[in-house]
Amino acid sequence: TSLPTPDTATVRSVQKTAVAQGAPGALTRIDEGTTSYRIVTGEADTGNHTKMDSGRRFRVGSVSKTFTAVVLMQLAAEGRVDLDAPANNYLSKSLPDDRITVRHLLSHRSGLYDYTNDMFYYTVPGFEAVRNKVFTYQDLIDLSTARPLNNAPGAAYRYSNTNFVVLGQLIENITGTPMATHYQQRIFGPLRLRSTAYVHPQTTISGSFARGYLRQDDTTLPLVDSTEQTVSWGQSAGAVISNAVDLNRFFSSLVSGKLLPAEHLKQMMTMVPVTADGSQSYGLGLRARKLSCGTTVYGHTGTVQGYYTYAFTTADGTRSMTSLANTSNNGTVNTTLGATLEATFCGDTST
C-alpha cells in the first residue's frame, strides 16, 4: 500500500510546539526501506546546550513491554509456555488468583493493581526515593498484591506495569536465564540493534544519549535531571534503552515476521479496543492506533522519568517512526508529540 509522503514540515512544527510546552528537545526518525527522514528540535543536554540529534539513545519506558512480549511469544512457539494456562503454573510464589492466565498478563486483563500509582503519586519525591533502588520482581509484585485486584481476571482491560513485571519473573522462572540474555540473544543480536541494551540496574546510559528532564508537580519549579536511574521499578516493564533507528527496525521486523511464527504474531496483533471511539487498542504487549486517514499503526508508547516515546510501524512494516521528547510528567507535551504519528503516516492533511 502506498502511503502519502511523510509531512516533515508538520513533524517539525509539532516538535517546536512540544518544546514551547516544556520539552527541552525532541527527535523524530522515519524509516521507509532505504529512505530515512530525521527531524530534531531543541537540546539533548540543557546544561551545556548540546543540540538534539536523531541518533541519541534514550530510555524507552513501556516500549520495553513489546520486547518482553516477543520473548514470551517465542517461548510459547517453542512449546515452553501455554498462554491460556494459569500464570501460577510457572511462578514460585503464587499470584492471589489462579484464574490469571499468561494471556491476561500480556493483554493487561489480569486485574493486578499497578504499584506505580502509589510509588509515583508525588512525582519527584517518588522518583528520588527509587532512582537508585534495586528491586526484585517479587518486591514489585508484593507491592501490587497488597492491593485488591482492579477486576476479576479477564473481565476488563486495565493497563498495569505489574503484568509485565510478572512476565519477567515468569520467563526467568521457566528458563533459568535472565531477561537481559533473552533480549540480547533473541532480539538485539539477530536484528543487529547495536544501540539497544538492557543494563538494569546500571544507572548510566553509555554512548551518545539524550538527557531526560522530569517536570515537577509544581510546574513553576525547574525541571529535574532524571537521566541517571536504575529503572528497577520498571525492569521488564520499562527498563530497555534504545534509539530511533533501532526501534524502527524492531517494530518493522516484528510485524514483517522476522521474530515470531505467523500464528504467534497474529495473536500478538489481535487487538481489543481500549478507547470508546475505537481509535486505540491493545493486543499482546502491543498497541495499535487507527489514524484519521484510516491507516492503523502498531507499536508502543513509553513514559519514564524524563522521556516520552512513540514507536510505531504500519501493518506490513514498510514505514516506521519513532519520536522522543526528553521530558515527562507533562501530559500536554505527550499529547502534542503523538501528533507526529498523523504527520508521518497520513502526510499533509492541510490541503
Ligand SMILES: C[C@@H](NC(=O)[C@@H](C)NC(=O)CCCC[C@H](NC(=O)C[NH3+])C(=O)[O-])C(=O)O
Ligand atoms: C504510559 C506508558 N507506560 C510506561 O511507559 C510505564 C513504564 N511508565 C509508567 O507507568 C509511568 C510511571 C510514572 C512516570 C512519571 N509520572 C508521575 O510520576 C506522575 N505522578 C513521569 O511522567 O515521568 C505506556 O505504556 O505507554
